[in-house]
Amino acid sequence: MKELSKKIINSPKSKIRELFDLAAGRSDVISLGIGQPDFSTPQPAIEGAINALKKKITYYAPTKGIPELLQQLEIKLKDKNKINAKWEENILLSNGGSQALNLTFASIFNPGDELVISSPNFISYFYLSAFFDVKLVEIERKSDFSPDIEKLKDSITPKTKAILINSPNNPTGYSLNRNELEEIVDIVKTHDLYLISDEVYENYLYDGSKHTSPASLKDMFERTITLNAMSKLYSATGFRLGYIAANKEIIETMEKYHQYTVAGTNHPAQYGFLEALKMDNGFFDEILRSFDKRRLLVYNRLKEMNFEVVKPKGAFYIMPRIKEYNITGAEFSERIMRDQAVAIVPGNIFGSFSESMLRMSYATKLEKLEEAMNRIEKFVRKL
Ligand SMILES: Cc1ncc(COP(=O)(O)O)c(C=O)c1O
Secondary structure, X not given: OOOOOHHHHOOOOOHHHHHHHHHHOOOOXXXXXXOOOOOOOOHHHHHHHHHHHXXXXXXOOOOOOOHHHHHHHHHHHHHHHOOOOOHHHHEEEEOHHHHHHHHHHHHHOOOOOEEEEEEOOOOHHHHHHHHOOOEEEEEEOOOOOOOOHHHHHHOOOOOEEEEEEEOOOOOOOOOOOHHHHHHHHHHHHHOOOEEEEEOOOXXXXXXOOOOOOHHHOOOOHHHEEEEEEOXXXXXXXXXXXXXXXXXXXXXXXXXXXXXXXXXXXOHHHHHHHHHHHHOOOOHHHHHHHHXXXXXXXXXXXXXXXXXXXXXXXXXXXXXXXXHHHOOOHHHHHHHHHHHHOEEOEEHHHHOOOOOOEEEEEOOOOHHHHHHHHHHHHHHHHOO
8 A cells, every 4th residue: 555644644643642542441540631621511502502403503604603603702802802803804713722723824834934932832733833844943941931032032034934822831831921922022023923822721820810812912913813712711622612813814814724624613512602602701710719729739749749840820731840750751651650540641742842841730620639649659759
């Protein structure tokens, strides 16, 4: 048989999915691997989708999404993000944040273009770059996981097309402050770049940190591609709905690609998202408090065990360093799964600078987290 796609064959299968699979067969496993909140999707989202199905809305939706939902997203973007996007021309609905990223890569990059990110960073950025022949330039984060602005600046070449930021960040838990964001925006404007802003964790912020969308800053709407999803705020990863806000030309380009590759998103699910967006976000306050407790528990326990660990500012991940144990993150992850039945993602899948790190998700019940920390403690004592 002739050879299949090199680009895809050469990219490894998702380690996170592998962990998922390993854990699925064992009842004793505690998973700190999953990027999925554990609370129930709010009822209005579920009923919105059910009612749409009852009305037999099972046919194709408009490629960019149903007008009612795009209009509601226009309101959300204005009120929450201070982004002035017009629903008719600046917003497009995608299959989750994942496809929002895919559409972004498909519509702005040509082979050989360069994309700059801080590293460690979210795994999909690496593979999408490979699939679209984009040269990914990784700039190592500082030890507190903040971006190295000077190095970012120095990395810009005539081939640089865009900088991508993800704040709050998966896997580090870092959230950019206003000053850092403005410095990045300055680089973008000075070098006539696009800024891709992945904001799927915008609601998961602790200690009073505030989220700023770069598209709301002066002269930035035209050059920013804002990505978001239903997945994390509404604990609705299976709805597979996300969206993009960008200038008219970018959205038109995406619409074309969208038409020929996926022909839109799930139609009844869009009515669920619509009802979710109409809700008051007050429902999330209690949930965020619970995530904050988990964050502090995990951070404090890891610190007590002498891990070198940075207190996360947002999202629901923590990324301890394990240099002192003289094993890689990959070995740690494999051995702790075998010895203690705890699923932890090795750091190396998040880029070139995190081989001796681990990523733990604390989107798990407090009691389970406590037990997971006890098991980790037992494991590291033996190292
Ligand atoms: C930073 C980041 N962007 C995008 C996504 C993809 O989101 P979705 O699950 O809506 O496809 C994720 C999922 O974990 C993520 O962590």
